Amino acid sequence: MPRIAEILDTMEYGPSPEDSGIARDWLARHEAGFGHFIDGKFVAPAEGGRFEVLNPATSKPLAQVAQGTAKDVDAAVKAARRAQKGWAALPGSERARHLYALARHVQRRERLLSVIETMDNGKPIRESRDIDIPLVARHFYHHAGWASLVETEFPGYRPVGVCGQIIPWNFPLLMLAWKVAPALAAGNTVVLKPAEFTPLTALLFAEIAQEAGLPPGVLNIVTGDGATGALIVDHPDVDKIAFTGSTEVGRRIREATAGTGKKLSLELGGKSPFIVFDDADLDAAVEGVVDSIWFNQGQVCCAGSRLLVQESVADRMYDKLKRRMATLRVGDPLDKSTDMGPIVAQVQLDRIKHYVELGKTEGAACWQDSATLPKGGLYFPPTLFTGAEPASTIAQDEIFGPVLTASTFRTPDEAVSLANNSRYGLAASVWSETVNQALHVAARLKAGVVWINCANMFDAAVGFGGYRESGFGREGGREGLYEYLVAGWEKDAPALKPVAAAPLAAVPLGGDHDLPSIDRTAKLYVGGKQARPDGGYSYGVTDPKGRVLGQVGLGNRKDIRNAVEAAHKATGWGGLAGHNRAQVLYFLAENLAARSEEFAHRLTAMTGATAKAASAEVEAAVRRVFFYAGFADKYDGQVHDARARQVTLAMNEPWGVMGILCPDEAPLLGFVSLVVPAIAMGNRVVAVPSPRHPLVATDLYQVLDTSDVPDGVVNIVTGERDVLAKTLAEHDDIAALWYAGPADGGAAVEKASAGSLKATWTNQGRRRDWLSDAEGQGRDYLRRATQVKNIWLPYGE
Numbered sequence: 001m002p003r004i005a006e007i008l009d010t011m012e013y014g015p016s017p018e019d020s021g022i023a024r025d026w027l028a029r030h031e032a033g034f035g036h037f038i039d040g041k042f043v044a045p046a047e048g049g050r051f052e053v054l055n056p057a058t059s060k061p062l063a064q065v066a067q068g069t070a071k072d073v074d075a076a077v078k079a080a081r082r083a084q085k086g087w088a089a090l091p092g093s094e095r096a097r098h099l100y101a102l103a104r105h106v107q108r109r110e111r112l113l114s115v116i117e118t119m120d121n122g123k124p125i126r127e128s129r130d131i132d133i134p135l136v137a138r139h140f141y142h143h144a145g146w147a148s149l150v151e152t153e154f155p156g157y158r159p160v161g162v163c164g165q166i167i168p169w170n171f172p173l174l175m176l177a178w179k180v181a182p183a184l185a186a187g188n189t190v191v192l193k194p195a196e197f198t199p200l201t202a203l204l205f206a207e208i209a210q211e212a213g214l215p216p217g218v219l220n221i222v223t224g225d226g227a228t229g230a231l232i233v234d235h236p237d238v239d240k241i242a243f244t245g246s247t248e249v250g251r252r253i254r255e256a257t258a259g260t261g262k263k264l265s266l267e268l269g270g271k272s273p274f275i276v277f278d279d280a281d282l283d284a285a286v287e288g289v290v291d292s293i294w295f296n297q298g299q300v301c302c303a304g305s306r307l308l309v310q311e312s313v314a315d316r317m318y319d320k321l322k323r324r325m326a327t328l329r330v331g332d333p334l335d336k337s338t339d340m341g342p343i344v345a346q347v348q349l350d351r352i353k354h355y356v357e358l359g360k361t362e363g364a365a366c367w368q369d370s371a372t373l374p375k376g377g378l379y380f381p382p383t384l385f386t387g388a389e390p391a392s393t394i395a396q397d398e399i400f401g402p403v404l405t406a407s408t409f410r411t412p413d414e415a416v417s418l419a420n421n422s423r424y425g426l427a428a429s430v431w432s433e434t435v436n437q438a439l440h441v442a443a444r445l446k447a448g449v450v451w452i453n454c455a456n457m458f459d460a461a462v463g464f465g466g467y468r469e470s471g472f473g474r475e476g477g478r479e480g481l482y483e484y485l486v487a488g489w490e491k492d493a494p495a496l497k498p499v500a501a502a503p504l505a506a507v508p509l510g511g512d513h514d515l516p517s518i519d520r521t522a523k524l525y526v527g528g529k530q531a532r533p534d535g536g537y538s539y540g541v542t543d544p545k546g547r548v549l550g551q552v553g554l555g556n557r558k559d560i561r562n563a564v565e566a567a568h569k570a571t572g573w574g575g576l577a578g579h580n581r582a583q584v585l586y587f588l589a590e591n592l593a594a595r596s597e598e599f600a601h602r603l604t605a606m607t608g609a610t611a612k613a614a615s616a617e618v619e620a621a622v623r624r625v626f627f628y629a630g631f632a633d634k635y636d637g638q639v640h641d642a643r644a645r646q647v648t649l650a651m652n653e654p655w656g657v658m659g660i661l662c663p664d665e666a667p668l669l670g671f672v673s674l675v676v677p678a679i680a681m682g683n684r685v686v687a688v689p690s691p692r693h694p695l696v697a698t699d700l701y702q703v704l705d706t707s708d709v710p711d712g713v714v715n716i717v718t719g720e721r722d723v724l725a726k727t728l729a730e731h732d733d734i735a736a737l738w739y740a741g742p743a744d745g746g747a748a749v750e751k752a753s754a755g756s757l758k759a760t761w762t763n764q765g766r767r768r769d770w771l772s773d774a775e776g777q778g779r780d781y782l783r784r785a786t787q788v789k790n791i792w793l794p795y796g797e
Contacts, residue, residue, distance in 0.1 A: 016336040023115040033064035037206035039079035040216025046071035056122035068224030076220035080189035083217025088187035096147040103140035142460035143181035157485040159187035161239030164232040169195035186484040254754035259747020265473025270426030273419035274304030280431035292455035298402035302427035307406040352401035359394040425467030459642035472759040493766035521551040522698035527566030528711025534558040544608035555719035563715035567684035570712030574682035578633030585629035588707040628680040652786040654682035655735040659728035663740035666770035667693035677781040
């Protein structure tokens with residue numbers, strides 16, 4: 001044994017193993033295999049199938065768990081459905097007590113949970129013990145509070161119902177807490193499938209739920225592989241799907257749920273930038289890199305896997321980083337001195353090795369420490385690539401392992417451009433001692449979470465989720481609770497009455513007059529100018545008696561392309577202060593009011609509405625513009641006090657460019673009710689008005705022109721709603737899409753949006769009362785017109 005003096009001289013760690021005896025005893029009690037947890041008890045799999053769970057540190061079996069089948073999933077969903085009504089009917093304070101009890105019982109079993117998590121997943125015991133399990137308890141405590149507040153803080157909202165939840169293998173129990181806690185707090189019941197590689201802590205949590213007295217059926221856990229998850233997604237009696245995992249699977253889930261009415265939230269992949277400026281504390285930044293990419297062996301969706309260093313300090317940063325990498329201890333995850341454990345499974349290790357070889361082939365310089373890896377487990381060393389081209393595969397694809405790519409930049413603008421050069425947008429980390437620079441860069445990054453001078457900070461009070469192909473929806477905080485609630489009016493809305501929709505005729509329809517006809521063709525409105533449709537076609541607009549009222553352009557794919565390009569050029573709109581946008585909207589309301597009689601006449605002619613009804617619709621449209629003008633500078637974010645000496649700024653950011661497909665009913669008010677909240681929040685829109693009654697929207701061109709609405713903020717393309725909707729849904733530069741129309745059109749939009757994984761809001765074929773303030777306006781529209789970016793900002797020494 002070395003002497004103390006020798007230890008102080010070499011600073012070598014001795015072995016510090018965690019006792020796994022109690023965990024092994026627990027596993028031994030289940031030597032015959034685990035069943036599913038359904039309706040408050042463990043049950044054998046319906047068809048008897050089981051599979052092995054392996055310890056990645058030894059590649060030896062830990063347990064046998066059940067393979068879920070259609071019968072198992074159906075039993076779990078039925079149990080959840082039976083329990084849901086009673087669970088939702090409990091007073092919020094009662095549900096809060098149950099969540100509080102879960103938190104307390106997790107704390108009592110903290111050490112056992114930590115050891116099982118490490119044995120099952122391979123993450124170092126220090127991470128399981130000091131990060132994951134405390135955060136699990138924190139989430140249940142936090143959402144116990146929301147359970148008692150939900151009725152007063154979310155008036156008019158109801159539980160979604162039965163929630164299907166599919167979680168990944170990188171944070172097995174923490175992901176369970178992220179999803180189960182808000183679902184139960186809101187009054188939902190759950191059918192959860194843990195990852196096939198790491199189901200053990202979920203099954204241990206089921207025992208804890210039994211012990212804590214959670215009512216039967218409120219939480220159900222079905223184990224299995226991806227096929228089991230697909231059964232949950234496809235089950236017709238599941239009301240909501242929450243998924244964390246790969247972008248590829250998320251895309252398939254979006255397609256599978258299209259048109260089903262299931263609410264959906266996706267937390268998917270990432271390729272997060274880690275930006276280091278020349279004034280940063282480089283030693284601190286190096287530790288931030290360690291915490292970001294080598295935490296949990298890099299198997300973290302928000303890992304800072306792209307290091308961007310200002311050119312003047314790049315060599316110093318790389319040298320410091322290599323010296324630090326040489327000190328990282330890769331070994332037994334149950335040893336408290338271990339920094340990195342094994343990769344979770346052979347298939348993931350093979351993926352990492354493939355990308356490392358690909359990076360070498362692409363010409364990047366690879367550096368790995370020469371230390372010997374342990375034998376028998378699935379270990380891989382921390383790896384650094386320098387000189388990787390921004391477009392290289394290793395700089396663009398999510399590797400999901402301990403592999404860091406590094407490149408340089410010269411200016412803050414270049415740093416932002418490189419950081420945003422990704423199809424993902426989950427997280428980012430910015431390092432600079434100049435807080436103005438750090439915040440300025442953070443605000444420009446396309447990422448749902450930005451850490452300033454820190455990395456991988458999480459808290460139950462702070463929402464987490466991404467932009468772009470990193471998914472949509474948030475987990476944690478107020479915004480995370482919305483994912484498990486639905487507005488009462490949306491749930492109760494009646495179905496649209498089917499209307500026989502004749503194809504829009506791009507041929508002469510004849511006339512009802514003797515004099516030669518005069519061209520009354522309304523053009524498209526793109527970039528602040530009236531433009532002829534690219535195809536050169538128009539179609540006739542008729543009144544209820546079939547008489548021709550005029551012609552409008554028949555827009556096509558190229559017209560949508562032009563409109564999207566014009567909208568992207570109007571970047572200054574989102575950068576305006578809310579007060580300035582409000583002034584433009586007030587002016588718009590005034591000008592619309594000045595022409596109210598003209599618009600009322602147009603509505604009567606097009607729709608056959610009475611003069612009184614038409615006037616009421618115009619007056620409601622004017623009020624609605626005033627309403628959102630008032631909100632333009634008042635829909636504020638929040639400041640979270642999540643940790644000591646750290647604040648988190650929750651900022652409501654516009655999506656950017658939105659596509660909006662407007663309804664046939666209330667053609668003016670429906671158009672205004674959808675377009676105006678979007679632009680009030682700083683978005684630019686490409687709007688398709690009612691195809692049956694488009695003239696009221698084309699009459700708005702002059703109102704927009706005379707109201708100082710900047711060119712490109714509102715673009716209007718007339719034509720076949722569902723044809724143009726598909727084009728908008730498939731367009732990569734449309735960030736979000738709203739659709740109000742028939743159910744089959746909404747389903748097509750949701751399915752087509754899977755390519756770029758844009759957020760969609762469809763009416764599910766239900767009729768909305770646009771004249772109602774409860775249904776036609778409100779904060780829900782503003783919330784859906786924005787996405788929350790959380791910026792973590794530490795302070796003090």
